[in-house]
Each structure stands twice: as C-alpha cells, then as structure tokens.
Amino acid sequence: MIQYDNLMIPIPANLNLKDGKFVLSKNSKIHSTKSVANLKHYFISYFSENFGVTLESSKEYLVENSINFKLDDTLVKLGPEGYELIITDDHIDVRSSGEAGIFYGIQTIKQLLPQDGDETALNQEYNGAIPCLIIEDFPRFNWRGFMFDVGRHFHSLDTIKRVLDLISLLKMNVFHWHLTEDQGWRIEIKKYPQLTEIGSKRKDSKVGGWTSKKYRGKPHEGFYSQEQVKEIVQYAKERFITIVPEIEMPGHSSAAIASYPEVSCKNKNIDVPIKFGIFSDVFCPGKEITFEFLINILDEILDLFPSEIIHIGGDEVPKKNWKSCIDCKRRMEEEGLEKHKELHSYFTERISDYLKSRGRRTIGWNEILDEKTDVGVIGQFWAPTGKKQVLKHIRKGGEIVVSNFFHYYLDYNYFVIPLRKTYNFDPIPKGLKKEHYDQIMGVEAPIWTEWVPNTDRLDWQVFPRLAAVAETAWTLEQNKNYRSFVNRLGKFNQILDSMDVKYASLDEVNPKSVKRFINLRRALKWPEV
Ligand code: ACM
Ligand code: ZN
Numbered sequence: 001m002i003q004y005d006n007l008m009i010p011i012p013a014n015l016n017l018k019d020g021k022f023v024l025s026k027n028s029k030i031h032s033t034k035s036v037a038n039l040k041h042y043f044i045s046y047f048s049e050n051f052g053v054t055l056e057s058s059k060e061y062l063v064e065n066s067i068n069f070k071l072d073d074t075l076v077k078l079g080p081e082g083y084e085l086i087i088t089d090d091h092i093d094v095r096s097s098g099e100a101g102i103f104y105g106i107q108t109i110k111q112l113l114p115q116d117g118d119e120t121a122l123n124q125e126y127n128g129a130i131p132c133l134i135i136e137d138f139p140r141f142n143w144r145g146f147m148f149d150v151g152r153h154f155h156s157l158d159t160i161k162r163v164l165d166l167i168s169l170l171k172m173n174v175f176h177w178h179l180t181e182d183q184g185w186r187i188e189i190k191k192y193p194q195l196t197e198i199g200s201k202r203k204d205s206k207v208g209g210w211t212s213k214k215y216r217g218k219p220h221e222g223f224y225s226q227e228q229v230k231e232i233v234q235y236a237k238e239r240f241i242t243i244v245p246e247i248e249m250p251g252h253s254s255a256a257i258a259s260y261p262e263v264s265c266k267n268k269n270i271d272v273p274i275k276f277g278i279f280s281d282v283f284c285p286g287k288e289i290t291f292e293f294l295i296n297i298l299d300e301i302l303d304l305f306p307s308e309i310i311h312i313g314g315d316e317v318p319k320k321n322w323k324s325c326i327d328c329k330r331r332m333e334e335e336g337l338e339k340h341k342e343l344h345s346y347f348t349e350r351i352s353d354y355l356k357s358r359g360r361r362t363i364g365w366n367e368i369l370d371e372k373t374d375v376g377v378i379g380q381f382w383a384p385t386g387k388k389q390v391l392k393h394i395r396k397g398g399e400i401v402v403s404n405f406f407h408y409y410l411d412y413n414y415f416v417i418p419l420r421k422t423y424n425f426d427p428i429p430k431g432l433k434k435e436h437y438d439q440i441m442g443v444e445a446p447i448w449t450e451w452v453p454n455t456d457r458l459d460w461q462v463f464p465r466l467a468a469v470a471e472t473a474w475t476l477e478q479n480k481n482y483r484s485f486v487n488r489l490g491k492f493n494q495i496l497d498s499m500d501v502k503y504a505s506l507d508e509v510n511p512k513s514v515k516r517f518i519n520l521r522r523a524l525k526w527p528e529v
Helices: 036-049 073-078 099-112 157-169 226-237 254-259 288-304 326-335 340-357 384-395 421-425 432-441 455-462 465-473 482-498 515-517 520-524
Strands: 013-022 029-032 066-071 083-089 091-096 128-137 145-149 173-179 242-244 309-311 363-364 378-381 397-402 440-446
Touching: 013 029, 013 091, 013 099, 029 036, 036 066, 036 099, 066 099, 073 083, 083 099, 091 099, 099 128, 128 455, 145 157, 145 465, 145 482, 157 226, 157 465, 173 440, 226 242, 226 288, 242 340, 254 440, 288 340, 309 482, 326 340, 340 363, 378 384, 384 397, 384 432, 421 465, 421 482, 440 455, 440 465, 440 482, 455 465
Parallel strands: 029 066, 066 091, 145 173, 145 440, 173 242, 242 309, 309 363, 363 378, 378 397, 397 440
Antiparallel strands: 013 128, 083 091, 083 128
C-alpha cells in the first residue's frame, strides 16, 4: 500500500519518492518531441494561466532545470495511456509510447504543483517545489466514465467544458452525454427541427424533490447546436476524452413525442413533461416511421460523434401503450413475439444492427440485455435487478460498464451514498469468475439532474465523490486506501478551489450513522434550488 498523503488522485501504479525537490519557475525550460508539441503548448498555457509564468521552449532534451515530454516506444508495455515520470532536482521527464500517456503524466504534474496557499508557491514569482520521484503508471480500466444528464436540466457549453477539464484532471476518458430525456431534447437535429423548437422547452419544473408538490414557476429550455457539439467533441479530443452520446429510446422519450407524436403508439399531442419520473409515452416499435425517424437522427449523431460506441438508453420502458396498440400487435404477430418484453428486444436489435452496419457498437442500460442480445452490444450495469442478465451476457463473451446505482449515482445525497461507500465499491460483480474480469470495460458515475439545475448544485453532488470513482477506475485495487485518499483530497481540493468548484466538505460527505438513519427520508427531499 502506498501512503504518500499529499500527492495526487488517482494514486499511480508504482510510485517511488526520492529525496530532494525540483523547482519549477520562470527560469525553467520546456522541451517536447515534435509529435507531442501540442501537449507542450497545452502545459505552457496551463502554467501561464494558473501561475502567471510563461515557460520558454528548449530545442534540446533534458537541459538544466527543464520539463520534458517525449514519446518513447520502449514503454509500450505500459500501454498507450501509461507513462513514466521521473523528477530529479534537475529536471522533469515524462515519457510514454502514446500521446495519451504524456497527457496523463501532465495531469500528474498538475496535481503535484504547489497551489496558491502552499508555502512554496508564496513567492512573488512562482517557485513551485515538487518532490523528486519516479512514477510508472497505467490505468486499471479502459473505460473511466462520467455521465451528465442535460435533459432534466440544460447546462451551458461552458459548464460542459469545465466538466471536461475536471474529469481529465482525474484521468477519466469517457464523457457520456445524456442528450435526450422526457423533459428535454437537447441536440439540434437538422432533419427534425421540432425536436428543439418544441422538445427543448418546457413550461415549468418540479422543485424540492420526489415528494414535493411545488413548481419553480418559470419555463426551462436549452439545446446545443451542431456547431457547438463539434466544438465540444474537439475540446474533449484534446483532453483524450471520448464523448459517448446517448439518444434515449424507446423510453424516456416524451420530449421527442411532444415534437413528433406520430412516432408514438397513440399519435396524440402531449406536452413536454414538467414533472420527473417514468412516463408511458414511448416510441412505437410497431410503426416503420419510428425506425425511419430514429435512424435519420442516428445518422446525424454519427456524423457529429466519432465515438465507436453509441448509447441508445433502453432503461425503464413501460409497455402499457404497446399493449393497446394495433401496430405493436401486428408487429408481434409478424415477428412471432409472445411477450411485450420481446418487442423491446426486437427494437434494440434493429437499432443495434443498424449501428453495426455503420461500423459502430451499441451500449445501453442493462434492461436491453437478454439471451438474444448480440455479443458486441455493451451493457451498462446500473440496476442490481439486472445482475442475472449481466452475468449471462458476460459468460457469452459480452462486455459491461459498471454504474451500480447504490454506489455510483452522484445525484443521490450523501446520507444515502456517503463518500466512503463510493470509494470502497468494488466494480467486479460478486460471483464473476476471474477469467471474465477483463470483460468489465470499466466504471462510470452518472449525475441525473432532476434536482440539479445549476453549477453550484452540480459541483456539490459530484465532488468529491467523482474523485473516488476516478481512483477506482485508474488505480490498481491493491493500491487503494480510503484514509490515504481522504488525506490526498486536501491537496486535490486546492486545485478545485482554483477552479471555483463548490465541492461538498468532508463533514458533509460522511454523515454519522445515526444521522444517516434519521435522515434517510431526506433521500426524497432536495433543496429548492
Ligand atoms: C437509470 O437510472 N434509469 C439508468
Ligand atoms: Zn405501438
């Protein structure tokens, strides 16, 4: 177990602290191999914006008092995201076989730099003393994700960029963008303008939590134009983050149905809902126009998002309207389907086959999994009730991303999910044989935003729990230690302070057991923000 308390999150695979310090100051030089010159400029900008010092470049490698980024094929054993970082009193040397590895080495350095408030940084000119060390590092999981629901509440482009900055600092590499919901359709689709003209707006919003009867008393709206989406995809790429877009289907689709009622069973006008929950207006898998509509939408999505993996939702699908729909009835007869659940499987198969024909892979919430699911489809394991199907899918060769709701749902309050509980969660499902461990692609923590209308609330819900998720995602299991993590949070929070992140305090994130018990009812109540 590594016990270096004032260091970074996530803790690296191997870390060897040495005596002495390297001092980064205006006299330091910076060098990179040509192929990672963009990362040199990224670091120069970061350092100049945060510490007011512009570093000068050096053409030569490892000159006196220098910081160096070098692609190095001898390090392929660490993988393209792995890196070696050597800090001596004379220089900093980051090497990796891949650009991503250099980027992650830089994130480590960012976390080692003394922040405002640290004694060493309190000179008139920045003289940041960093401990000498040797790090050899690589991630435990390939999928290190954060999901942001912008459907329940729209959040601005700047907020998305800030989130991307924050997750990259934690070496996370997947931003799952939950773009459509009952309460709002948030992405411009050129072929179907009503999706945003109608579907991105609602008249009001419930406030105060699940048991509340209050409304905010004002409309809510917002969407991202395709130009803005391109900007975000590029911004993410520069931070080695893949954006996995989610277009929810067939459920959680009231906003789309409010815009185009003909793709529902009842073909009836509805309003974009102002309450939250599960709604029975879902896409009709009996009608061909539904598939035409969704495939046209996906075509625009595929043009915007280079991600191989595309999320199609698939959770919480009420079958009520399907049961009374003549189109659904005919479809079931034609396809020889007996149960309405099989109609969901039929729907998923058509969509995932289409994505496959376009060279992409489907991911969906664990409800999409059944015996017939294509082995290339990825299940996102959120509900413990889905465990049987998840294990079956794995046994047949399928892959899974773990988002267990009772540990990783960042919208739950700290009485229900204290920091310690998130940190100590082991994402390998109990009972899974060792030979299948590598089919767990990784972990992802979602924030659902029914009660998260602004950035302050977002910050408070997400931090510090996301740092705990990130450590599980990156750090080898044997190197994880909750006490060490909490000690390192102090330093990490200084960086969050510099970014004006309103994280929850340590007093708030681990309420005492008695208090937790008494306050469980608060799980349903939320401040009226
Ligand atoms: C979910 O929380 N319904 C995926
Ligand atoms: Zn129908």
